[in-house]
Amino acid sequence: MASRDEVLAVLKQLKDPASGSDLVSSGMVRALNIDGGEVRFVLEIDPARAAALQPVKSEAEEKISALDGVEKVSVVMTAHSAPKPPPDLKGSKPAEPQGPQKIAGVDRILAVASGKGGVGKSTVSANLAAALAAEGRRVGLLDADVYGPSQPRMLGVSGRPSSPDGKTILPMRNHGITMMSIGLMTREEEAVVWRGPMLMGALQQMLNQVQWGALDVLIVDLPPGTGDVQMTLAQKAELTGAVVVSTPQDIALLDARKGINMFEKLGTPIVGMIENMSTHICSNCGHEEHMFGHGGVAAEAAKLGVPLLAEIPLSMNIRVAADSGAPIVVSAPGSAQAQSFRALAKSLISEGHA
Numbered sequence: 037m038a039s040r041d042e043v044l045a046v047l048k049q050l051k052d053p054a055s056g057s058d059l060v061s062s063g064m065v066r067a068l069n070i071d072g073g074e075v076r077f078v079l080e081i082d083p084a085r086a087a088a089l090q091p092v093k094s095e096a097e098e099k100i101s102a103l104d105g106v107e108k109v110s111v112v113m114t115a116h117s118a119p120k121p122p123p124d125l126k127g128s129k130p131a132e133p134q135g136p137q138k139i140a141g142v143d144r145i146l147a148v149a150s151g152k153g154g155v156g157k158s159t160v161s162a163n164l165a166a167a168l169a170a171e172g173r174r175v176g177l178l179d180a181d182v183y184g185p186s187q188p189r190m191l192g193v194s195g196r197p198s199s200p201d202g203k204t205i206l207p208m209r210n211h212g213i214t215m216m217s218i219g220l221m222t223r224e225e226e227a228v229v230w231r232g233p234m235l236m237g238a239l240q241q242m243l244n245q246v247q248w249g250a251l252d253v254l255i256v257d258l259p260p261g262t263g264d265v266q267m268t269l270a271q272k273a274e275l276t277g278a279v280v281v282s283t284p285q286d287i288a289l290l291d292a293r294k295g296i297n298m299f300e301k302l303g304t305p306i307v308g309m310i311e312n313m314s315t316h317i318c319s320n321c322g323h324e325e326h327m328f329g330h331g332g333v334a335a336e337a338a339k340l341g342v343p344l345l346a347e348i349p350l351s352m353n354i355r356v357a358a359d360s361g362a363p364i365v366v367s368a369p370g371s372a373q374a375q376s377f378r379a380l381a382k383s384l385i386s387e388g389h390a
Contacts, residue, residue, distance in 0.1 A: 038103040061195040073107030136274045144253045144276040151291025153260040156312040157281045161257035162190040166365040167381035169212035176254040177215040185219030192361025205246045232264040253390040262298040270302035277307035284332035308343035313350040346380040
């Protein structure tokens with residue numbers, strides 16, 4: 037039987053003649069289903085372009101039929117009467133105040149936070165999500181770092197999410213992770229210049245209007261600091277807990293303490309702390325060096341009475357993998373760095389947090 041990835045790889049080779057984008061990145065492929073030897077999916081198109089896209093449909097049927105194990109291919113072209121843009125995430129007014137709510141279909145929500153920027157929180161979030169997916173969990177990743185969204189690049193996701201009704205947003209998916217980011221709604225070089233009410237409205241829409249499906253855990257990659265996004269998430273969503281990422285450096289720990297204090301005030305449990313960039317091993321000579329100090333996060337976790345969840349090394353391989361769009365858990369699953377994240381994922385699962 038052909039796999040979903042094999043079918044998507046074929047569809048990525050086929051281009052939309054109007055935009056030049058492949059069928060997957062352009063968001064045209066919907067409802068892909070593989071049942072035994074039968075492959076079925078929908079091409080969602082502009083009705084005015086049905087004739088122009090017929091050759092692309094035929095080519096897709098022909099190439100997918102050539103895959104091993106494929107006995108039948110069913111492709112249906114559908115179109116709305118008028119294309120509808122994604123919803124306006126800015127919102128017109130702040131949402132009505134509510135207590136924390138469950139997200140439909142989501143069993144657990146883990147917030148990944150840091151007191152300051154530059155400690156590798158987003159890299160940890162992407163690799164943790166990939167590690168949980170590798171352990172068989174149904175994982176979602178919400179990139180809530182509105183001012184610096186990096187998850188589309190780290191997960192190799194491009195294209196613009198669609199909205200069939202102008203209200204519901206269809207998320208993107210790669211590496212077994214269902215993801216949504218404000219970075220998918222704006223140009224890569226475009227700054228998001230929003231005040232607090234706009235941020236709060238955008239976050240609530242990405243939580244509640246994205247069609248997340250059934251998830252075991254939703255990872256929320258928060259911006260650094262203790263601002264509107266963190267407060268809104270804790271007040272509006274039922275969080276399983278927060279994971280705080282820091283380097284061992286004293287100045288990073290100062291800000292990490294503030295982040296932990298914020299979650300305590302908001303009544304959010306602290307699942308534990310992660311020491312990122314814990315140690316560096318020279319690729320040439322094998323010498324181990326603690327560039328940002330060592331043991332600071334472990335000492336802080338012990339002081340606060342929370343677990344030290346992991347010590348992640350400072351490694352060029354982790355950085356290169358993130359820049360390439362495939363976290364190291366995916367690109368080099370047998371590496372020591374990937375195994376650090378797999379151990380973290382197993383620990384969170386065994387404790388019932390993920």
